[in-house]
Amino acid sequence: MSQITTQNLNGTCIQIEILNEKLIKPSLPTPNHLNSYKLSFFDQIAPNFAVPLLYFYPPVPPENSHLQCVEEVHKQLQNSLSEVLTKFYPLAGRLSEDGTSIECHDQGVIYLEAKVNCQLNEFLDKAYKDSDLVKIFVPPIRIRLAELPNRPMMAIQATMFEHGGLVLAVQVVHTLGDGFSGCAITDEWAKVSRMEKGNVRNLQFRSDLGEVFPPRDNIFEMIKKGRPRGYEMKIATRIFMFDEIAISKLKENVNKFMSYSSRVEVVTALIWRSLMRVVRLRQGHNRPSMLQFAINLRGRGSPKVVGEDQNFFGNFYLDIPIKYVSSHSNQDPELHEIVTLIRNAKNKVLSEIANASSEEIFSILIESLNQIREGYNDDEIDLYPTSSLCKFPLNESDFGWAKPIWVSRVNVPFQMFFLMDSKNGIEARVCLNEDDMIKLEKDVDIVEFSYVPK
Template sequence: MVELRTKVKIVSRKLIKPAAPTPPHLKSYKTSSIDQLAPPAYVPFILYYDANGDKNEVDERSKHLEKSLSEILTLYYPLAGRYIKDKQLVDCNDEGAEYLEAQVSGKLAQVLQGELKPELLNSLVPNVMPSETTPLAFVQVNMFECGGLAIALECAHFIIDGITATTFFNAWAKACKAEGVNEVIHPSFDLASFFPPRENIMPMVPPKKPGPRANPIITKRFLFNKAAISSLKATAKGGAGDSESLSKRQPSRVIVVTALIWKALIAVNKARHGHLRASTICHSLNLRGKTALSIPDNSFGNFYMVANARFGGDNESKFELPDLVNALEDSIKNGLDDCMKPQNGDELVSVLTKSLSEVGKERERGETDIYMFSSWCRFPFYEADFGWGKPAWMSIVAIPMEIIGMFDTKDGDGIEAWVSLHEQAMLLFQNYPEIKAFTSQI
C-alpha cells in the first residue's frame, strides 16, 4: 500500500499573477445563468509525469511552469480574479492563481504501479477553504524524489466546467513547451451575453456529505479494459436473434459502463432495502456545438446540461443491461433534442433548470435513489505536454459524496470508473458478480 498522506510537504506557496495587466475594459467578467446553476464547489484533477532526465532539472521545470502559468493567465484572466457573489461577476483584479510546490517522499512509480487508496491522493491537491478572497484557480506541483511530477489543477466549478478547465490546463502546457502563448487558441468570454445572470436561480444541489457519525463514503477505482467493454457492448445489443437490436447502432463505451454500474447500484439497493427501488441517473453533457445558438466551441465558463435517466423500480424485467442502455440513450437523445429547440438563451436556461428541478424534487421526496455521473472521457488530458513528454496517468481524488466519475485509460480504449459510495453499499457493489466479472479493482 502506498502511503502518501504524511509524506507530502508543502515547501512554497505564492500567487501567480498574469504576466501583463488585464486591460481596464476587461476588469469585470460577468458570469452566466448557467454558471449560477453549477455546484458551489472546487473540482481538482491531477496529471502525472515520469522523470525525464536529470533530477536537478526539476527546479528548471518549476521556473518554466511558473512563467508559462503567468503568461497563460493573460488569456484566461478571470481565473486570476476574485468572485463577487452578490454582483454575479468576477473582479479581474489580477490578484492571481495560487501556486503551491510540494516535495513527495518516494517515487512516482509507487503511485503509478502500486495498489493505493484514492484518498491518499488528496494530499496532492490544494486544500481549498472558500471565502470572498479565495482564488478561483489553484495549482499544486508535487515533486517526487525520482524527478517525476504530479501537477494538480483545482478550479471553481461555479466559474468553469470540466471542458474549460482541461482546455486551460492544455493551453498552459502548450505555452510552457512553446515558451509563449502565440500558438494558444484564445478563449471566448461571451456566454453571459447569451445567458445573463438571473435573480433567484438555484444551483444544482450535490448529494449531502455524510455527518461525523454517518456511514463513511468510500472511493474505489474500477478498470474496464477494451475487451470488457466490447463484451458489454455485445450484451447491450441483445441476443443474436433479436432483429431490432441487430439493426441498432452499437452503444458507446460510456453508455455501457454507466449502464452496468447502474445495474449494480439497483441490485445493491434491492439488497439493502429488501425490494426494488426507483432510481435516477444524472449524466452531465457538454453542450458546445449541440444547440441551435451560435456559441463558440472555445467558450469559457459552464456550458453543459444534466440528462436524467430513470428506472421505475416496479418491474424486474427492465433491470437487464439492454433496457438500462436504452433508458440512458433515450434520456441523452431527448435531452439534447430539447436543447436544440430553443432559439434564444432564455429558453435554453429554462430547459436546463427544469431538468435540475425535477431531480431536486425527487431527492426531497426521498423515494428515489439518485446518482450523479460525470464522464470526462475524450477530454484531451493525455495531450498535455509541458515539454517533457505526455502524462503517464490522470486521476481525480476521493470525493466525500456519492458520485461516479469516468475517465479514459491512457490507451483511449478503456475506462477508469471512480465510484464513491457509502461503505455498506460499496461492499455490496464491489462484490456484485458483473462488476467482478467485467472490471479489475484497483
C-alpha cells in the same frame, strides 16, 4: 515559507513540505474593457466547491538537460502559466461582492512549490488501491464560493517526488468552469510549456457566456433545496477499470438491439444496473432509481442564440434526471434497455436545447435541477450523480518532457461515480456507502467486465 503535512500510509509516514508560495499573474495586463467578466446563470448554480485534477508525471529524461534542476521545472511551469493566463484572464481575477461577475485586475493564481518524502512508483502502488490518498497533494487553499471575494479562483501545487517525478494538482473553483474548461486550461498550459505557441494562439475560447445567458437576481429562489445522498454515511471509494476488450464485448451485446452505442453509454449503464442490483440485495426488491447525468452543451445550442462557435469558457453543461422504474420486483433490466433509456433522455433534452432561446434554456435548466432535487429528497428513490471526462485531453497534457502516467480526481463525500479515459479503456471511480460497496465489488457484472488496478 515551510508548511508540513503528514499522513500515515500503511505504517509509512508521508510528509509533504510546502517550500514556497507565489502569486502568478498574466504575462500581459488584461485590457481595461475586459476588467469585468460577467458570470452566466450556468455559473451561478455550479456546485459550491473547487474541482481538483491531479496529473502524475515521470522523472524528466536526461535529454531534457534544461529541466534537470527542480528550480528550472518550476520556472518553466510558472512562466508558461503566466502566459496562458492572458487568455484565461478571469482565472487571475476575484469574485465580485454581489457574486455576478469576476473582477479581472490580474490579482493572480496561487502556485505552491512542494516536495514529498516518497518515490512516485511507491505512492502510485498504494494510491491505485486506496484512491483517497491523492487528496494529500491538493493545495491546502480554501476557495469555496462563500469565501471567494478577495480569494483566488485557482490554486496549483507542484509536488516533487524523491528521485524524480512530480504531481501537478490543478484546482479551479467550479463557479468559473466545468470539466471541459478545467481540462482545456491545463491542456493549453501544457502546450505553452512545450513551446507550441502557434497551436495555442489558433485555438480561441469564447468568454461571453454571461452575455448570452446573463445571471439572474432571484435564481436561488427558483431552485428547490436538496443535496446528494451520502453526507450522513461512511463513504467508500473504489476504482474499477474497464479495458477496451471488455468495453467492446459490452457494445457488441448492446448493439444486437440498437444500431450504435458509445463506450460511455455502456459503462454507465452497466454500473447503474449493478447499483440497482446492490439495492435489491439490501432491500429484497427493486426500487426506483435515478441518474443525475451531466451533458456538455458545447455544439448543441441553436446557432441563432449562441452563435456558430460554441467553444465557451465557463460552465456550459446541463444535469438531467434519468429515472428507471422496474416492472418486476426481482429481475434485472437488460443492458440495452438501460442504454436506450439514457440515450432517449439525452436526445430529448438536446432536441429541445437545439432550437431553444436563452430564456427557454433557462427554464429547461431550472426544471431539470428541481426534478433532481426532488429525487434527493425522496427516500423511495436511489439517486446517483454521474459525470464523464472521457474524450477530454487529460492524458495528453505534456509540459515538455512526458505525458502523465496517471490523471486522478479526488473522492467526494457523497454517492456518485465518475468516468475518465485510462491508457487502455475507461476508469470508473465509484463513491458509495460502505455496506453497498462491499456488495458492488462482488457484483457479477463488475467482476466479469472490470478489474481493480494493482
